[in-house]
Amino acid sequence: MSTDAVQTANGAGQLFQLLRDGIPRTRAELAKTTGLARSTVAVRVDELMRMGLITPVADAVSTGGRPPSQFAINPAAKVVVAADLGASHATVAIVDLAGTVLAETSASLDIALGPEPVLTWLVDGARELLASVERTVDDVAAMGIGVPGPVEHSTGQPVNPPIMPGWDHFDIPAWIFEHMPVPVLVDNDVNIMALGERGLAWPGVDHLMFVKIATGIGTGIISDGRLQRGAQGIAGDIGHVQVARGADIPCQCGNRGCLEALASGPAIARALRAQGIEAHTGSDVVDLVKRGNIDAIQAVRQAGRDIGEVLTTCVSLMNPSVIAVGGSMARVGEHLIAGVREVVYSRSTPLATEYLSIVQSVAAEHAGVRGASMLAIEHALSPESFTAAFLPV
16 A cells, blocks of 8 residues: 555544444534544545545435535444353354344353364354355454453453363464454453443443343453453453352362352253253253243252352452343342342442442343454444554555
8 A cells, every 4th residue: 555545544444433332423613623624534535436435415404505415334334243252152143333133142151171273163154144144254343252252352362261162272263254254352341341331221321230140150341441351351350250149169170169169050050950950051941041940049049149248358359330140040030130239239339339330231142242343343433443454455
């Protein structure tokens, strides 16, 4: 690409950042906001139109004479692939730049099968979905993936994931790129769920915690409007915080008394089996609760209290406005959340809980895919990625 072409692309990219929010603007409004000459804005608008990244929308209200034309981002210009990989399930979707899901598929898939079988399913599924919406790999601006374990976000590699045998330091982005040459962003699944929940239900909230309760237990933390990953990508890993009530219960991480060993879906099922009740999975527990089984309801309520015990400390540390509870065990409804509220509201300071909402996830099973798509879209449309993603060399 020539120097002039690069300068034009960079200028168009800067203008594009203003239009990313989807709000239609006229050339005059863009010139006023940027301080650029109208002729310069016109050239850059034409360039973005040529690339298909923006599109004319309904004309603005005229103040006399011909109504000025407005322009906004073209959501169909590119797509992203979003994938939510859980311990025993997987979902992949094709999403446009406005966050609208164009196609989606899910399957029962054991993450313990290892990286190559799971990622092969992901890539094959993505290709099939692209074909179903008449798109190709060339239309993909980026891919976002959530996995159920700690991730070194800068490399996209899982780090000592307890329930992901064979995945430790596996280079997910490099493997994907060999089979589908697109930029790949990888994060812990509960982190992307936090992004998805905030984007869908709480866009104006800058301090939010998303608690995923399923095969494992983890928390995604958004503070001051930004996702907090921590130094090694394990911020929010509350599943392996010790709870006094379970001091003698072994956890798969090698310690005893972890919250996950007490309050996860498999842990609740194990406690019910000890009472002679047939329950082998978290789904079995959910079914029992929905059928009104008193023992299951009490076990779930106690699990909520155990989770609330750990979250009480989190509330003091992070001072969130919202705690959203999701994951497969959230399907038990208010019984689990009631236990969380019981402990958090009684043990936290009144100032910390005065405006604190502890609620069931609004995004629910869609939180992961939505968050993964947001991760990919944000990367693809960032100033650093704009030229590489949309302008061929």
